[in-house]
Amino acid sequence: MHKILTSAALAICLSAAPSFAGLVKCGGSFQNFTAAMKQEAMRRGYDKATVDKFFSTVRHDKATLKADRSQGIFQRPFIDFSRRLISNDRMSRGKSMMKKYDSIYRVMEQKYGVSRGVLTAFWAFETDFGAVQGDFNTLNSLMTLSHDCRRPHLFQPQVFAALQLFEQGSFNPATSKGAWAGEIGMVQMLPGDIIDAGVDGDGSGTVDLRTSPADALLSGANMLRRLGWRAGEPWLQEVVVPQNLDWSTTGLNHKTSVSQWAKLGVKPRQGSLGPSQLKASILLPQGRKGPAFIAYPNFDVYFEWNKSFVYVMTAAYFATRLEGAPVYQAGNPDPAFSGQQMKTLQEKLKAHGHDVGNVDGILGAKTRAAVQKEQARLGLPADAWPTAQLLQAL
Incomplete structure (x- = not known):
């Protein structure tokens, strides 16, 4: 579970992105691809010695591709998913962390306007408060996914961001490890996000997201603010x-x-x-x-x-x-679809002209919107929750 969730911040995000060519042609020989990436790096102004050193240990990683294709956890419905992730232990430890690092949270809330519960939840889900940060070589993962032709345009810029961090002395391509999709540290940030939003919260002179809670929490909050978080408002x-x-x-x-x-x-x-x-x-x-x-x-x-x-x-x-809210009232919802049932539904929705994205067995935003439209068309309660009645009607 933990190893899947360390990549959660990117794994699903990337699958929903538009498809277009990467900066360097993907596929083919990994060796030739690496050579092309090195040429692109030098075209961007990096000297040959730096580029050669940065790429000298890079390897194709089949484990990264396997992890990329294994996202079945997200097929679970909300009640099941949330009960699995929000354990009594995580709740207790989360509150303990908010108390232990109260001074950091105060700075975070005052400077970035992000409520402490928000970052604590990410900290818990992404790495179990730093305990499970991932054991994938970051450069190998980024290069493997850049070479893979599913989403090269999303990963190739992160390779060059890692190169920038390397040039600054804050990234070791041979030893830096994290999630399979290239995120690093306690709240799992990509190299580009570290460059854009990294904060030296403990005053050490460097941004260390792996071992410094201050750096991790303030960097995460800064990133959320840059993404549009509105201070003092609920979510x-x-x-x-x-x-x-x-x-x-x-x-x-x-x-x-x-x-x-x-x-x-x-x-x-x-x-x-x-x-x-x-x-x-x-x-x-x-x-x-x-x-x-x-x-x-x-x-x-x-x-x-x-x-x-x-x-x-x-x-x-x-x-x-x-932050004090009660456990939700679960009610008595209609049974959730299995992964295969959801794929069948997605195929039927596509046949009716709806854009559901990939037929992956996951009830994502596009599938929900399509379900709601079909429910309304068929005179069913249009609450976006698929039922056997809807499947039969389609």
Whole structure:
């Protein structure tokens, strides 16, 4: 489980990206590809000696490709997924970490406006608070995925970012290790993100995301701020929704003001709703019979960190739990599809003209949107949760 999750921040994110050619032609001999990458590096202004040294130990890594193809964990529905990830131990340790590093969190919240529960949840899920940071050679993984023709345009820039870190003396291509998709450190950041958002939080003179909680937490918060996080605003909240709600208005694709949701009968499970002027969505991760949440603008920033709906929902929810929210009301949702059932559904949705992305057995945002449209067309409750009734109707 942990080894899968160390790559969560990129594994799903990359699969949803558009397909176009990389900076260097992918495929073919790995040796020839490496030579081409070295030529590109020198074209970018790096001297030959630096380039030769940087690439001298690089190797193709089959284990990286195997990990890239093994993302079955994300097929699990929200209730199952969240219960697996949010253990009593993680909850206890998360609260302990927030207390232990309170001074760091205070700086983070004041300077970057990111609430402590948010980074603590990422810290827990990505590396179990630094305990499981990944044992893949970072350069080998980045080069292997750059050579692979699925998403070279996403990984090749990270190779050159690692080269920049190497030139600065903060990356060792022979020994630097992390997740299979190239993320490094306690909160799993890519080389390019480290360059853009890395923070020397402990004043050591270097950004060390592997061993310094201050550097990791402040860098992660800075990255979220750069991605659009809005200081002082909520991100997710459990709500109670009326049973006569128009289900077709729910989901990430539908936003209206908090005040309008309140007029429609949406009520907070605990406390009060966020500022009335904020645009928000009602999310039903397992349909109208399961838990319900209101997602505020900051929730969208989570998708810049990870594209998996179930991961984002769980990370955002865990952040609220760490800050005092109760365990959600699970309800009694219709049974979740198996991976094969979901693939069958995705094929049928594609046949009806919907863009569901890859037929991967994962109920992602595109599949949810297509399900909701078909439910509405067929006169079924349009809550974006697939059922046997929908599959049969299609």
